[in-house]
Amino acid sequence: MRPTLRQMQYLVAIAETGKFGDAAKRANVSQPSLSAQIADMETQLGTILVERGRHGAFLTPLGEEAVKRARRVLRDVEDMKAFLQSGGASLAGRVRLGVLPTVGPYLLPAVTRQLHVEYPDLRLSVREERTIDLEAHLHDGQLDTVISSVEDHSDADHMPLFEESLWICAAPDDPLAQSAGDVRLTDLSGRALLTLGYGHRLNLTIQSIAEASGAHVSAEYEGTSLDAIRQMAEMGAGVAVFPSLYAMTEARRDPDLVVRRIDDPLARREISLIWRHTSPLADRLPRLAEEFKTAASTILLGRIN
Structure with missing residues (x-):
């Protein structure tokens, strides 16, 4: 047998929370069920992935490597789901957008209304994060694309939105x-x-x-x-x-x-829309970038009274 996607999700949740209880809440499952799934995963692999202690759960060295690989697998699965849900053509389905907190609240309100009109089947899921967290979550598959400064993101494609x-x-x-x-x-x-x-x-x-x-x-x-x-x-x-x-x-x-x-x-500073080279949304994200670019231009060309 091989580890299941659910087991990999549970292992990643433990890595990110440091506790079985918090990981179970994040995964919307009972703690005994999550613990049993992790134990079963360890049995299948023949190694201990998580060290249990009174002060939390700690990944073993092999556990850390397993989390890295699990994130890649889960990212690829999310990419496949996003591609299939979108029909492979237009902006549709769920797009998980990460954005700098110094940009999101001032750019997104106007553009999201316009996106809903032009792309009614698009569901934009937005998360504000620090630059370093946007980079990590873009490449582990938690985010499909981010609005950020391009110099902080490696191995990615981008389209400039505005300079401010x-x-x-x-x-x-x-x-x-x-x-x-x-x-x-x-x-x-x-x-x-x-x-x-x-x-x-x-x-x-x-x-x-x-x-x-x-x-x-x-x-x-x-x-x-x-x-x-x-x-x-x-x-x-x-x-x-x-x-x-x-x-x-x-x-x-x-x-x-x-x-x-x-x-x-x-x-x-220059702000861009950034996505992974391998993203199945790569041919459609430039359309999203154009919407953000137009909205930003309207704000930045206005005068302060």
Whole structure:
């Protein structure tokens, strides 16, 4: 006998949760049933894959290798299912989209409505994740395609969607908020820049800006969202740095918000739709990219009042 797809799913769930109970909840199965399936898998393979302990479940070295291979198998099965459900032609069926949290909330609302009109049989399943998690989940098959910065994704095809500038926001009584026009790097010298935590490409970009300008990334605060960074900046904790989609969307929503564009090549980033070379959706995803590209253009070409 060979390990079943269900057993492989259970093993991956244990690897990702570290506990049999949590893995069972994720797989929507009872813990005794999951434990029995893993034990049966180990018997078939003649080796221990999971070390059981009072503090959780730990993969053995062979277990880690089994998880890597199981993820590839499960990814290929999902690819096959996506291809067959789509009929092999148009944008239809379920497409699992991963997106940066600095992009998703500001780009997707408008484009998803349009997609529903043009492709009524398409079911877009969206998950916001950090850059490093998008890369991992694209290649293990949990995601079909991602909206991200292309330099962070290896062995993948892509289609550029848009390029955006970075903007700053400071407290109302800060000189940076009381001036108009673009900001030069020299204007940021000596300032504390606020950014997101580890795993976000935006963090690395802001670090490069800090090094070039004589500023520094704040060691006292790492935001979990752009809204959180904005709030800290407005309270005087530092200078927030935002991408254009966020800056323009929020400035239109809140006329009292003062944002200024950073005028420097370092303060730009390119966002693309990215998918695996082997994806069965590869011939259809460019159509999806065109929809995202049009929506982004509408936002970025608008003016801030």
